[in-house]
Amino acid sequence: MQQLTPLATYSALSHYWAIITHEGLSGLVTIKQPLAAALSDCLAAHVTILYETSMFLLIIHDHRQKIAIPGHIYPGTTQPYHISLDGWPVDDSMTLLTIVQKYR
Numbered sequence: 001m002q003q004l005t006p007l008a009t010y011s012a013l014s015h016y017w018a019i020i021t022h023e024g025l026s027g028l029v030t031i032k033q034p035l036a037a038a039l040s041d042c043l044a045a046h047v048t049i050l051y052e053t054s055m056f057l058l059i060i061h062d063h064r065q066k067i068a069i070p071g072h073i074y075p076g077t078t079q080p081y082h083i084s085l086d087g088w089p090v091d092d093s094m095t096l097l098t099i100v101q102k103y104r
Contacts, residue, residue, distance in 0.1 A: 010093070013038040017093040024073050024081040025054055042097060058085070060100065067103050
């Protein structure tokens with residue numbers, strides 16, 4: 001039986017993603033490790049986050065596969081920063097999980 005992810009993990013993920021949408025790359029730099037840990041818990045896989053300028057790379061791997069998804073952080077119109085993963089807009093944590101699942 002698959003173990004359920006605690007609700008607190010999703011809450012933390014939402015909080016970390018909000019930091020990035022408000023602070024941009026500097027927010028990502030600040031919360032990179034706890035964000036990777038929360039994503040690892042949600043996805044039941046190891047997550048590594050690499051970043052440079054306004055780009056970042058999510059590397060997700062488990063016992064079956066390893067995938068890398070490119071991301072971009074750019075100035076927003078309805079919020080301080082917008083984020084995209086492989087061209088898909090990702091402005092909240094649930095959308096992030098939905099898009100990541102498309103690649104798994």
